[in-house]
Amino acid sequence: MDNQGLVNLSLLDLLVAYGLVLVAVVLARLKRIGQEGQMLWASLRMVFQLLAVGYLLHFIFAVKSPLPVLAILLLMGVFSLQVIGGRIKTKVPRFYRVVGVSLLIGCGSVTFLFCTLVVHYSPWYDPRYLIPLAGMIIGNSMNGASLAAERLGSEMRERREEIETALCLGASARQASRPALRNAFKAAIMPTVNTMAAMGIVSLPGMMTGQILSGTEPMVAVRYQVAIMCAITGAVAITAYLIVLQGYRRYFTKAHQLDFDQVRS
Incomplete structure (x- = not known):
């Protein structure tokens, strides 16, 4: 926790949270809805896109233009x-x-x-x-x-x-x-x-x-x-x-x- 009271999430915390997505994928598989692959791909895409945006914003915030x-x-x-x-x-x-x-x-x-x-x-x-x-x-x-x-x-x-x-x-x-x-x-x-x-x-x-x-x-x-x-x-x-x-x-x-x-x- 930082000085402002914000709880920082570790990599392990994120992995635990991502496990909930895997639970949704397993349930979709059990029900045979045929969208398990789409759900998994969408979740991975979300993670990589947000990571890319985070690094990009870190750079943009430092540029005063x-x-x-x-x-x-x-x-x-x-x-x-x-x-x-x-x-x-x-x-x-x-x-x-x-x-x-x-x-x-x-x-x-x-x-x-x-x-x-x-x-x-x-x-x-x-x-x-x-x-x-x-x-x-x-x-x-x-x-x-x-x-x-x-x-x-x-x-x-x-x-x-x-x-x-x-x-x-x-x-x-x-x-x-x-x-x-x-x-x-x-x-x-x-x-x-x-x-x-x-x-x-x-x-x-x-x-x-x-x-x-x-x-x-x-x-x-x-x-x-x-x-x-x-x-x-x-x-x-x-x-x-x-x-x-x-x-x-x-x-x-x-x-x-x-x-x-x-x-x-």
Whole structure:
């Protein structure tokens, strides 16, 4: 334990904790769900990625320049886009452009406003604040972006006859797609809404728990958690809205006709 009351974890402590992952893998094997390999690989990938990030952040924190920080943020964005693309089998047309622009605007604008108007730290590129805060915002927006893109694609395919009928009756592309857009946006933000509803009573969020364990006063940790959760909600909503707004247009021609090549199952 250090002077601030923080309990340092040894390598042996981490090995004991990792044993719980192995328990999950064994249980999955017993139930024959066929995902044991994926679970083991995901856990190993997590360990190596976090170790790499830890060493990289140690270097970045020592460099007083915005360029390495911006490079890290760009790398985080590119990697998140790659992860989202790997999750979704049936992608909306121009998937990477649609999702990439949405993440850039949604996460970028919220991170900038949150760091400058809420946290008030200086300089603006201080990696000890900017990288963790941006990471939480991007990480949570990834889930919303995945759900929005996947649901939009499935809704447009399942409702293609309904949409075509509405177009024949004189509706515009947006009017015909409105139920699909509504369902896609709702699916994207619902997990975040559920998380907010359960936070504090059912679960203690990771950021707040980490601050308390590091010796921060509980009420200070609570204020930070409330603030970052509001930022995450805004980023998820903006990102998902931009995905459905850009995405549905890719299913139509300029003449507001449904492109059947894009909605074919």
